[in-house]
Structures are given as C-alpha cells and as structure tokens.
Amino acid sequence: MPDPALRSAASPWWQDRTPEEITVLAAADGVALLPLAAIEQHGEHLPLSTDLDIALGLIDAALPRVRAGVPLCVLPPLAVGLSLEHSAFAGTLSLRPETALAVMVELGERVAAAGFRRLVLFNSHGGNKALVDLAALKLRAERRMLVVRANYFRFAPPADVLPADELRHGLHGGALETAMMLHLSPGKVRSERIGHFESLGHRMAAAGQFLGPEGEAGFAWMAQDLNACGAAGDSRLATPALGARLVGHFAGQLARLIEEAHAFDLARLADGPLDRSG
Numbered sequence: 001m002p003d004p005a006l007r008s009a010a011s012p013w014w015q016d017r018t019p020e021e022i023t024v025l026a027a028a029d030g031v032a033l034l035p036l037a038a039i040e041q042h043g044e045h046l047p048l049s050t051d052l053d054i055a056l057g058l059i060d061a062a063l064p065r066v067r068a069g070v071p072l073c074v075l076p077p078l079a080v081g082l083s084l085e086h087s088a089f090a091g092t093l094s095l096r097p098e099t100a101l102a103v104m105v106e107l108g109e110r111v112a113a114a115g116f117r118r119l120v121l122f123n124s125h126g127g128n129k130a131l132v133d134l135a136a137l138k139l140r141a142e143r144r145m146l147v148v149r150a151n152y153f154r155f156a157p158p159a160d161v162l163p164a165d166e167l168r169h170g171l172h173g174g175a176l177e178t179a180m181m182l183h184l185s186p187g188k189v190r191s192e193r194i195g196h197f198e199s200l201g202h203r204m205a206a207a208g209q210f211l212g213p214e215g216e217a218g219f220a221w222m223a224q225d226l227n228a229c230g231a232a233g234d235s236r237l238a239t240p241a242l243g244a245r246l247v248g249h250f251a252g253q254l255a256r257l258i259e260e261a262h263a264f265d266l267a268r269l270a271d272g273p274l275d276r277s278g
C-alpha cells in the first residue's frame, strides 16, 4: 500500500495537507512549488489578474503531465509581487522590493523547516525576476536547498508560433499573454480593446539602435515609457488556439522541471569551506 500522503489523487495544494503528510512528502524527495505572480495593469484589454491567472493556469495544466508518484506540494500563490514599473496605472498593487524579497525568502525558510530541500519558484511576472534570483541564491547559501528559478517567459516558446519581433518586444499584454488569457479565462478579455501597442523597444530596434529597454544593454523602464497605454505588443495576433498551444507547451516544460527537481542529486550542492569548519 503506498503511503496515503503520496497518493497521486491527493490534493496538490500545500494547505490541504496535514503536518504528518507534509513530513512524508518532504522525506520522499518532495518538490515544493511557490507560484509568484502580480496584480498589475495589463492595458485596457486584460484584467489586473493576468499574471496570476496565467501562473495558476499553467500549474493546472502541468499537474496532470507530472509523472505519477512524484511528490509535489503547491504553496499558496504570492499573488502580489514587485510591480513598481506599473505603479502609474490605477489598480496596480505592489510590494516594495525589500518586502517582496523578504516574503519569498521567509516562505522558503518555512518550506525548508518542514524538511523540503527542493523548491521551484514558478514566476509569471517579469518584474519579479531579479527577486527570484536573489531569493533563490539566499536560500541556496543559507539552507543548501535546490531552488529553481522558473520564469515561464524565459522558457523557449514553440518554434514559429509568433513573429520574432513580437516575441522580443511584446513584453506586456501583447500576443503571448493575450492568447493565453483567451484560452484560460476568455470572459476576462475585453476584446473590443485589443490592439497593437507598439513598444519603444521595437521603434529603437527598427532604428538600428543597440540601446533599448531590454536586450543585451537595456535601461530601466516604467510601463508608460514603452507605450503610453501601458501594454506593449500586438495583441491582435492572439487567438484562443494559440493560447491553448502556448499553455500546453509551457505546462509541459514546467512538468519536466518538477520531475527533474525531484530526481536532482542534492550531493551536487556542496557544503562550502565555512560550513565544513562549523
């Protein structure tokens, strides 16, 4: 009889478990996954919840793709993140960078205290990326955990799914996010407000400039710098079918990451010289 805590039909949510079940899952090389999102403006065609809806939609789609028997616990999502770059627009919520970093690290510490050594930070918001890097490094250094920095927008998209220009400059509320929302939550998309929101980055690249808001040497930007209406990208290219394809693709990559985090040999995370002396 497999341990009931490991039953594949059991809830994936951390908060649905009991202390004993959490201990069993952790001891079985379990993986904890922390969804990181944002509540922020995405122009007038998408809701403030866009990043949260995408994070949870990708996790929902990934779970059935994870090999049975891989112990997994999904923590309650951190719905609000660091959205300073969108603060000029009504409705955007944001934590200060120091606060958001502290929350991520402190949640990671509780996950470690429960016995987990494998944590996936699954992030759907570009503005959280620097914090994900720092939180992962702090937890690695202080707790010797495997901490995966899983920003889905950094996963390679399916080939030929969108023009290279749109993938590069459609950073926010463009074709990619709008398509996934048309698939995951079509009732929330204000179709009549869909449009082409040309990014400053696109205009600078078209003028042959090396400098731009993103890329090898990017400058810090506020959303209104990219386009006055807050979105950047061509949301007219979005369709529900494209959204379904993107969600399936990114969910497959997330499922694979979870399996590989479960199988990772923790002996590869060596103690440093200071730890050995202590």
Ligand SMILES: [Zn+2]
Pocket: 042, 050, 051, 124, 125, 172, 173, 177
């Ligand atoms: Zn977004």
